[in-house]
Structures are given as structure tokens and as C-alpha cells.
Amino acid sequence: TNKLKGPILCLVGPPGVGKTSLGNSIAKATGREFIRQSLGGVRDEAEIRGHRRTYIGSLPGKIVSNLKKAGTSNPLFLLDEIDKLGQDFRGDPASALLEVLDPEQNSKFQDHYLEIDIDLSDVMFVCTANSLNLPQALLDRMEIIRLEGYTEDEKVEIAERHLVEKQVEAHGLKPGEFTLTTEGLRALIQSYTREAGVRTLEREIAKLARKALRQILEKKTESVTITPDNLAEFAGVTKYRHGLSEEENQIGAVTGLAWTEVGGELLTIESVTVQGKGAIKTTGTLGDVMKESVETAFSFVKARAPTYGIKPSLFQRKDIHVHLPEGAVPKDGPSAGVGLVTAIVSTMTGVPVRRDIAMTGEVTLRGRVLPIGGLKEKLLAALRGGIKTVLIPQENEKDLAEIPTNIREGLEIVPVKHVDEVLKLALTESLTAIDWTDADELAAQPPVGIAPVADAVHH
Structure with a gap:
């Protein structure tokens, strides 16, 4: 019979969204044995291909020994955390995997220990990863399926259907003794967790169940119902502030959107002008790409200054300082470009920025807005933070098709080109352009011949 060479799937998504459990479910659905092999911290290619028999203590590789354990030639093989593969002097396990994960080659996989051809073409391989920083050749062999973080409504559903029930059972609570209302659950998700998956949420629910159980055992109460009002008694002090990122419209403070491995985040971009000579200074643990995008934004504003009503002579007297708060958190990537331009223009003109607008997009020197990645997570973060309007690059408009309806309805999404x-x-106010001629330029120069005022010279 003609065998179907199965695709090799790679599930990519933040921690806690159920990639490993999805692998398990695929095995159940296809009626195959399930094998899980974690690749986190594997540095030695012999772990995959086996040691030569001449070595003392040599063993076959993990692929062969797991096949033996499964006892079938067509199990579902889950390679967990494939992006955490290490590399050192003993060889590169990622390159050893190239042969295993290629349906054309893996029918004759040779283990160093057994030295016979092993047919892996019937095995269904599924890989999981948190990010795509994998060798290009390895990515090329896999079909990538992205699993995004859950929206708030999805988390509520998951908790009500699975997590609460599981924790009630695990803590030995009887039916009716522990009730978590939907509003209470929503408050728990908003104020106590900030993650893409549901792991922290599960821990928080377990904590509530333990507190409730203790009260029942101490005969203080018969049953516990948790609502937003008494949530703090059980869960402790709130950990995260849920709501608007800024309280009022401010000059030079822009809400940007950032993508992290645990989902989206709101990011404030602050800028101020100080006395100086027209330099720009950046702080807040920025990566190289982000530093360059600050330079680009600054040059763009300088070049177009009169159009925005900024006198070019102002740049000779002022320095600009751009800071991205939470200084210890490293930030990188070009997608804060539009936010940086807005912050700089706002500081130089003194016009405040609307607080309920968030924006994302890379900027070129001609002011074009280029597309960015991680749109779903960024829009989720904006919705969570109570933002009304989000500005996205025009070229990202096509990605809106994959975004859940409740996000699209909860936000006004405006695609922009420039x-x-x-x-x-x-x-908050429109900018009026000014005419700036050579005569103005000369008038703005300090008069020649008069020495600049300096401290007294000591002889």
C-alpha cells in the first residue's frame, strides 16, 4: 500500500496554553501510543543517535529506546521544548534531529549503537516550542501551527469547565461546599494573573480551594461562595492593576503595544526635553534594534520639523531623553516606531497625547508605517488595559481575519499608512505647519563675536 508520509507538526505558543496536552489528545484521537521526550537542555547528539558500542556505558539513543518502550512502530512521538536544545563541543543535537524529522530520509535512520536501519516513517512526530529561534533547516522540515494566548472569555470558560472542578476534586471538597462565581472568576483573572496560558490561574484557584477547605474544617462556615467582594480575603493582595495605563492625557507619554513570550503588554513610552545641544538619549534596557528605531524616529521628526510646527532651531538648544519604564525588563524590536515619533513630536510641540489610544508599527525615514508581528496578543493587551482605539499598520489589516470577533468589537482598530x-x-490638538526660511535660520543663530557666557576663567 502507498503509505502517507505524515507532516511533522510544530506547535508554537507561550507556556501554559496546552501544547503538550494537545499532543496527548492527537495520540488519543489517532489511536496511537503516546511517547513524550523532553529536549530541554539536551546538548549531546549521542542522546538522539546513541553512543558507539566501543564506549563503556554506551546506550542506544532516546529515539530507539522510546520506540522499544512503546512496543509499536507507529506511535505518536512528542518532542517537547525543541527550542531549548543546547549546543556544545559534543556536537549539535539540532542537526542530528534533521535526519529524524525528514520524512524522505527517516525510513533508514541509523542508531550508532544498533547499527541497523530503523524505519521511522510510520512514527508521527509532533514538536512543541515557545519561540521560533530554531535553525532554519529544522524549521523548513516542520509545519508550524501557532497557538496563541487565551482571551479573558476563553479563560473563564476553561476555568468553569475544567480547572475549578479539577481543584475541588483534588482538595476533597464535597459538592456545594465551594462555589466560584463567574464575576469572581473574572476578577481573579484580571487582578491576580497576567499570562497567556492558564497555569497561574490554576494555582490561584487551588489556593482559593485550600483556604475554603480550611475554613470549613475549622467549622467557621458550611460552604464558601467567592465573589469579587470577598475575593481579596481568600486570594490576598491584588497583584496586577487592571485598567487604563494612563490616568490623563499627558505630554510626551504614549501607550505602545509590546509582544512578549507570555502574551502582549502595554508599554508606556515617555520622552522629555532638557537643555542641551540636540542629542537624543535612551534608557530602559533597550536592544540594538530599538535604539536604532529611536534614532530613525528622531531623524524623521528633525527632517519634518516645520510641518509639525516645530522650529528647527529648537533642536540646537534642547536634548531629548526617551525612557521606556520598567527599566529592568529588556525590550527590543522595531514595532515601537510610531509611538516614538508621537512621543517626540508631543514633547517638542507641547501637545498632549490621548490616553485611550495605543499604537504599534515600525517607521521608516520617510514616515511610512511598516507591518509588525504578534498582532493578536497586542490587541488582547489593549483590550485588557481598557484602551478604546488601536492604530495598526495598513499591511496588518489582513491579519484581522484571524482575530476573535469579541476583540474586534471591543476595540476601534484603525489601519494607518503614514x-x-x-x-x-x-x-489632542491638530498641529499647524510653520514657514521656515533661511532668514529665520540666520536669525536663530547666536550672534558672532560675542563669546558664550561661561564660568569665570581661573588664571
Whole structure:
């Protein structure tokens, strides 16, 4: 019979969204044996291909020994955390996997220990990873399926259907003794967890169940119902502030959107002007790409200054300092470009930025807005933070098709092509252009011949 060479799937997503359990479910659905092999911290290619028999203590590789354990030639083989593969002097396990994961080659996989051809073409391989920083050749062999973080409504559903029940059972609570209302659950998700998956949520629910059980055992109460009002008694002090990122419209403070491995985040971009000579300074543990995007934003604003009503001579007297708060958290990537331009223009003109607008997009020197990645997570973060309007690059409009309806309905999403459109929407007042001629330029120069005022010279 013609055998179907199965695709090799790679499930990519943040921690706690159920990649490993999905692998298990695929095995159940296809009626195959399930084998899980974690690749986190594997540095030695012999772990995959086996040692030569001449060595003392040599063993066959993990692939062969797991097949033996499964006892069938067509199990579902889950390679967990494939992005955590190490590399050192003993060889590169990622390259050893190239042969295993290629349906054309793996019918004659040779283990160093057994030295016979092993047919892996019937095995269904599924890999999981948190990010895609894998060798290009390895990515090429896999079909990538992205699993995004859950929305708040999805988390509520998961908790009500599975997590609460599981924890009630695990703690030995009787039916009716522990009730978590939907509003209480929502408050728990908003104020006590900030993650893409549901692991922390499960721990928090377990904590509530333990507190409730203790009260029942101490005969203080018969049953416990948790609502938003008494949530703090059981769960402790709130850990996260849920709501708007800024309280009022401020000059030079822009809400940007960032993507992290645990989902999206709201990111405030602050800028101020100080006396100086026209330099720009950045703080907040920025990566190289982000530093360059600050330079690009600054040059763009300088070049277009008169159009935005900024006198070019102002740049000779002022320095700009751009800071991205939470200084210890490393930030990188070009997608804060539009936010940086808006912050700089707002500082130089003194026009405040609307607090309920968030924005994302890379900026070129001509002011075009380029597309960005991680749109779903960024929009989720905006919705969680109570933002009304989100500005996204025009080229990302096609990605809106994959975004759940409740996110699209909860936000006004405006696609933009050029920075000028962003400034029109984001600033509280419109900017008026000024004429700036060579005569103005000369008038702004300090008069020649008069020495600049300095401290007294000591002889």
C-alpha cells in the first residue's frame, strides 16, 4: 500500500496554553501510543543517535529506546521544548534531529549503537516550542501551527469547565461546599494573573480551594461562595492593576503595544526635553534594534520639523531623553516606531497625547508605517488595559481575519499608512505647519563675536 508520509507538526505558543496536552489528545484521537521526550537542555547528539558500542556505558539513543518502550512502530512521538536544545563541543543535537524529522530520509535512520536501519516513517512526530529561534533547516522540515494566548472569555470558560472542578476534586471538597462565581472568576483573572496560558490561574484557584477547605474544617462556615467582594480575603493582595495605563492625557507619554513570550503588554513610552545641544538619549534596557528605531524616529521628526510646527532651531538648544519604564525588563524590536515619533513630536510641540489610544508599527525615514508581528496578543493587551482605539499598520489589516470577533468589537482598530495619520488621531490638538526660511535660520543663530557666557576663567 502507498503509505502517507505524515507532516511533522510544530506547535508554537507561550507556556501554559496546552501544547503538550494537545499532543496527548492527537495520540488519543489517532489511536496511537503516546511517547513524550523532553529536549530541554539536551546538548549531546549521542542522546538522539546513541553512543558507539566501543564506549563503556554506551546506550542506544532516546529515539530507539522510546520506540522499544512503546512496543509499536507507529506511535505518536512528542518532542517537547525543541527550542531549548543546547549546543556544545559534543556536537549539535539540532542537526542530528534533521535526519529524524525528514520524512524522505527517516525510513533508514541509523542508531550508532544498533547499527541497523530503523524505519521511522510510520512514527508521527509532533514538536512543541515557545519561540521560533530554531535553525532554519529544522524549521523548513516542520509545519508550524501557532497557538496563541487565551482571551479573558476563553479563560473563564476553561476555568468553569475544567480547572475549578479539577481543584475541588483534588482538595476533597464535597459538592456545594465551594462555589466560584463567574464575576469572581473574572476578577481573579484580571487582578491576580497576567499570562497567556492558564497555569497561574490554576494555582490561584487551588489556593482559593485550600483556604475554603480550611475554613470549613475549622467549622467557621458550611460552604464558601467567592465573589469579587470577598475575593481579596481568600486570594490576598491584588497583584496586577487592571485598567487604563494612563490616568490623563499627558505630554510626551504614549501607550505602545509590546509582544512578549507570555502574551502582549502595554508599554508606556515617555520622552522629555532638557537643555542641551540636540542629542537624543535612551534608557530602559533597550536592544540594538530599538535604539536604532529611536534614532530613525528622531531623524524623521528633525527632517519634518516645520510641518509639525516645530522650529528647527529648537533642536540646537534642547536634548531629548526617551525612557521606556520598567527599566529592568529588556525590550527590543522595531514595532515601537510610531509611538516614538508621537512621543517626540508631543514633547517638542507641547501637545498632549490621548490616553485611550495605543499604537504599534515600525517607521521608516520617510514616515511610512511598516507591518509588525504578534498582532493578536497586542490587541488582547489593549483590550485588557481598557484602551478604546488601536492604530495598526495598513499591511496588518489582513491579519484581522484571524482575530476573535469579541476583540474586534471591543476595540476601534484603525489601519494607518503614514505617521501623519497617526499624529492626527493621537494628539489632542491638530498641529499647524510653520514657514521656515533661511532668514529665520540666520536669525536663530547666536550672534558672532560675542563669546558664550561661561564660568569665570581661573588664571
